[in-house]
Amino acid sequence: xxxxxxxxxxxxxxxxxxxxxxxxxxxxxxxxxxxxxxxxxxxxxxxxxxxxxxxxxxxxxxxxxxxxxxxxxxxxxxxxxxxxxxxxxxxxxxxxxxxxxxxxxxxxxxxxxxxxxxxxxxxxxxxxxxxxxxxxxxxxxxxxxxxxxxxxxxxxxxxxxxxxxxxxxxxxxxxxxxxxxxxxxxxxxxxxxxxxxxxxxxxxxxxxxxxxxxxxxxxxxxxxxxxxxxxxxxxxxxxxxxxxxxxxxxxxxxxxxxxxxxxxxxxxxxxxxxxxxxxxxxxxxxxxxxxxxxxxxxxxx
Amino acid sequence: xxxxxxxxxxxxxxxxxxxxxxxxxxxxxxxxxxxxxxxxxxxxxxxxxxxxxxxxxxxxxxxxxxxxxxxxxxxxxxxxxxxxxxxxxxxxxxxxxxxxxxxxxxxxxxxxxxxxxxxxxxxxxxxxxxxxxxxxxxxxxxxxxxxxxxxxxxxxxxxxxxxxxxxxxxxxxxxxxxxxxxxxxxxxxxxxxxxxxxxxxxxxxxxxxxxxxxxxxxxxxxxxxxxxxxxxxxxxxxxxxxxxxxxxxxxxxxxxxxxxxxxxxxxxxxxxxxxxxxxxxxxxxxxxxxxxxxxxxxxxxxxxxxxxxxxxxxxxx
Numbered sequence: 203x204x205x206x207x208x209x210x211x212x213x214x215x216x217x218x219x220x221x222x223x224x225x226x227x228x229x230x231x232x233x234x235x236x237x238x239x240x241x242x243x244x245x246x247x248x249x250x251x252x253x254x255x256x257x258x259x260x261x262x263x264x265x266x267x268x269x270x271x272x273x274x275x276x277x278x279x280x281x282x283x284x285x286x287x288x289x290x291x292x293x294x295x296x297x298x299x300x301x302x303x304x305x306x307x308x309x310x311x312x313x314x315x316x317x318x319x320x321x322x323x324x325x326x327x328x329x330x331x332x333x334x335x336x337x338x339x340x341x342x343x344x345x346x347x348x349x350x351x352x353x354x355x356x357x358x359x360x361x362x363x364x365x366x367x368x369x370x371x372x373x374x375x376x377x378x379x380x381x382x383x384x385x386x387x388x389x390x391x392x393x394x395x396x397x398x399x400x401x402x403x404x405x406x407x408x409x410x411x412x413x414x415x416x417x418x419x420x421x422x423x424x425x426x427x428x429x430x431x432x433x434x435x436x437x438x439x440x441x442x443x444x445x446x447x448x449x450x451x452x453x454x455x456x457x458x459x460x461x462x463x464x465x466x467x468x469x470x471x472x473x474x475x476x477x478x479x480x481x482x483x484x485x486x487x488x489x490x491x492x493x494x495x496x497x498x499x500x501x502x503x
Numbered sequence: 504x505x506x507x508x509x510x511x512x513x514x515x516x517x518x519x520x521x522x523x524x525x526x527x528x529x530x531x532x533x534x535x536x537x538x539x540x541x542x543x544x545x546x547x548x549x550x551x552x553x554x555x556x557x558x559x560x561x562x563x564x565x566x567x568x569x570x571x572x573x574x575x576x577x578x579x580x581x582x583x584x585x586x587x588x589x590x591x592x593x594x595x596x597x598x599x600x601x602x603x604x605x606x607x608x609x610x611x612x613x614x615x616x617x618x619x620x621x622x623x624x625x626x627x628x629x630x631x632x633x634x635x636x637x638x639x640x641x642x643x644x645x646x647x648x649x650x651x652x653x654x655x656x657x658x659x660x661x662x663x664x665x666x667x668x669x670x671x672x673x674x675x676x677x678x679x680x681x682x683x684x685x686x687x688x689x690x691x692x693x694x695x696x697x698x699x700x701x702x703x704x705x706x707x708x709x710x711x712x713x714x715x716x717x718x719x720x721x722x723x724x725x726x727x728x729x730x731x732x733x734x735x736x737x738x739x740x741x742x743x744x745x746x747x748x749x750x751x752x753x754x755x756x757x758x759x760x761x762x763x764x765x766x767x768x769x770x771x772x773x774x775x776x777x778x779x780x781x782x783x784x785x786x787x788x789x790x791x792x793x794x795x796x797x798x799x800x801x802x803x804x805x806x807x808x809x810x811x812x813x814x815x816x817x818x819x820x
Contacts, residue, residue: 394604398668401565402618403591416608 215497225489232483236292243285248451253280262471275471277460283471286457287479293453294480297368298434304372305433306426309379314410314418316380317387328384331377339436340443343370347445360448367446371436375429382425386418420498427491431484438480454480507540508675508708509564509594513573514538516559520781531780533559534732536573538807543675544702546709548723548740550716550755554777556732557712561680564710565596577676592622592672599681601661605653611664612649615639618671638667643697659690666697670705678710683718695722716759720744728752731780731788738812748812748819751789787816 216222235242245252257280261268268275274283316324334342350366351359390396391414399409434454440446441455452460454476461473515535521528534556541547549557562568563575566587575582577590595618598604605614615635619626639649642663653661662682669677679698683691695718702709713719719726719740726743728736728751736749747753754771775792778784786801787793793800795818807815 392603394598394600395606397567398596398598398604399606399617401567401591401596402621402672403588404617404621413606417606 216493219493221489222493225486225493228482228486229490232291232479232486233295235288236295239285239288239292243282243288245282245285247281247286247289253282255280259469261469262475265471274475275469277472278464278469283475286452287454287476290452290454290457290476291479291483293364293447293451294434294437294455294483297364297371297437297453298430301368301371301375301433301437302426302430304368305375305429306379306422308372309376310383310415310422312376313380313383314387314414317384317391318406318410318414324384327380331380334374334377337374339371339374340439342374343367343436343440344445346370346373363447367437367440370440371433374436375433378425378429379422382421383418386421387414390414390417424491424495424498427487427494431487431491434480434487435484454483505542505544507542508578509539509541509710510576511537511539511564511573512575514560514563514570514575515572516556516563516568517571529781530783532732532783533780534563537727537729537734539727539734539737541676541708541710543706543708545724546702546711546722548711548713548719548726549729550713550719550726551729552714552755552777554731554780555729557714557729558680559732560729561596561678561710561712564676564678565594566591588622592618593674594676594678595669595672595674596678596680597662597665597669597682600685601658601665602685604665605661605668607653609652610649611639611651611653611656612636614653614664615668615671618668622672634671635667638671641670641701642667657690658686659694662686662690662694663697666694666701670701673705674707676708676710678712680712681714682711684713684715691718698722716756728755731777733788733815734807734813735789735816736812736814737807738814742812746820748814749789749816750793750795750818750820753820 216226240246247253253276257272257276258278260272260276260280262275262283263270263273265275272282272284274287276282277286312327316327337345346369347366350362354362387410396409396413399413404413437446437453438455438458441453442459444459447453447456457476458473458480461476464470464472514537516533517535518531518533519528520531537556537560539547549560551557559568563570566582569584577593580586580590582590605611609617612632612635615638616631619631619634623631636646636649639646644660644663644667648656648660653664656664666682682698683694686694698709699722701707711719711723723740726736726738726740727734728743728749730751736743736747736752738748743752744756747756754773757771771794773792778788778791784790784801785804786799787796787804790796790800797818799817803817805815805817807813
């Protein structure tokens with residue numbers, strides 16, 4: 203019944219908070235657009251034959267010279283901006299979600315084990331986490347990118363970019379999960395149901411995942427949402443700096459980097475439209491994360 | 504029937520605290536040199552203030568932790584981590600906090616079946632379920648409680664669930680770690696009566712850990728008084744309450760409220776604090792607070808002497 207009320211209460215809060223509802227609608231719209239990009243987008247931005255240089259640098263439809271064929275204009279190659287953005291958001295979201303998933307599995311696993319085992323193992327894991335925190339995310343990503351370039355054969359490098367980027371982002375995000383999971387595990391460890399499970403002779407892994415994990419999911423869910431936004435931003439940053447995805451398979455960050463070249467030459471839409479899109483995506487995810495935190499932590503209400 | 508089922512000799516448990524990655528921690532002597540025997544159908548109460556090692560003792564008996572020193576025998580088997588798994592079902596525990604001792608995300612039926620799932624893997628699902636339902640009735644809950652979550656119950660009902668869980672494996676020894684101190688007084692007596700009834704019915708041996716002397720007086724057969732990890736006095740309930748020998752026991756008893764308004768109150772007030780268990784004083788641990796302490800008490804540690812009524816003091820009453 204408490205679960206029901208909680209869900210109910212969450213629902214009530216949701217319907218009574220316009221900003222959260224707007225954020226959910228925006229996030230959902232972007233998600234649907236990204237997932238169904240191949241069917242929604244007017245052209246395939248990866249297919250060079252589907253666009254023509256003759257259509258290059260057309261402004262959005264409401265500007266002078268804009269055409270309804272390209273509602274948000276085109277870039278210098280004649281690519282339709284809407285298609286680029288939808289495909290870019292798709293890549294950004296795939297990388298963001300995968301990185302967040304890897305980071306949460308790694309972080310929650312380590313944090314849970316550190317909290318459960320304690321002692322020296324805990325000390326070692328948390329010191330590694332401290333070292334990780336001392337390195338800026340971008341530096342970690344650069345490091346992994348550099349190592350991958352050194353190890354991988356040249357013909358694989360291009361294909362592995364997405365994987366390397368995802369791993370780099372995941373590695374800089376796992377600390378959050380590990381710390382939260384560890385702290386919450388400590389709280390649960392002091393509860394007697396954990397001791398009861400221990401003295402029934404249950405396997406430590408079973409205690410960790412069957413007993414403790416379901417009871418610490420709340421705070422972890424909040425971190426997952428917030429870190430999804432961070433992962434997307436980090437990907438955009440790395441791509442913007444040129445160590446992310448190349449121009450032929452652009453993510454949102456790559457689109458923004460390309461758009462930078464036109465900032466001072468009047469073609470503002472090539473930069474601003476993907477940027478606004480990225481801001482809308484990240485802000486709406488963050489608003490949802492804040493909302494989740496409020497639902498799971500009644501004291502903050 | 505009356506052969507002791509639990510025999511403990513010189514049980515001790517030391518913890519290392521404050522150790523980091525590179526530094527070595529200090530040793531806390533949470534429990535040192537405790538002896539006792541526990542027979543079926545009997546209740547042994549362990550009494551003392553916070554930090555005296557009561558709960559550590561419970562953790563050793565229930566095989567959550569291994570003693571640093573000393574031997575523990577259950578059913579004439581010497582307990583070592585190797586045979587924990589096989590001995591576990593003979594010792595079970597009921598915890599103090601009825602709100603923390605049940606996993607909030609599991610239904611009562613599953614909570615009760617879990618000990619069987621782990622320790623009786625050959626039991627069929629139907630048998631387990633039948634047993635859980637039977638146990639629910641035995642502890643005075645109703646059949647429809649089987650499918651509910653712990654938060655739907657009151658503290659007393661939760662403690663009944665806890666007791667049911669402890670009995671699922673048909674243990675012979677049940678450790679009761681302050682089972683009623685978190686409950687209302689009216690509920691306390693219900694739970695205590697249930698425990699007495701179950702003891703008579705199933706021939707259980709209870710290790711009853713408590714700081715509440717009025718409950719102990721009602722419930723125990725034998726009493727061990729502990730102070731800072733050591734047993735300072737051990738005797739039958741009647742002897743302890745009628746003629747306490749150790750100054751600490753006397754002080755402890757003087758704090759129990761009495762219903763008789765005409766009785767003269769001579770409450771003994773102890774000075775000072777419980778010494779830190781980190782210090783490992785050479786003498787009697789109670790000496791810094793004792794009004795009878797002499798030089799002898801500060802330099803040498805008295806051993807627990809006397810068979811029927813043991814006391815660890817140089818100047819017993």
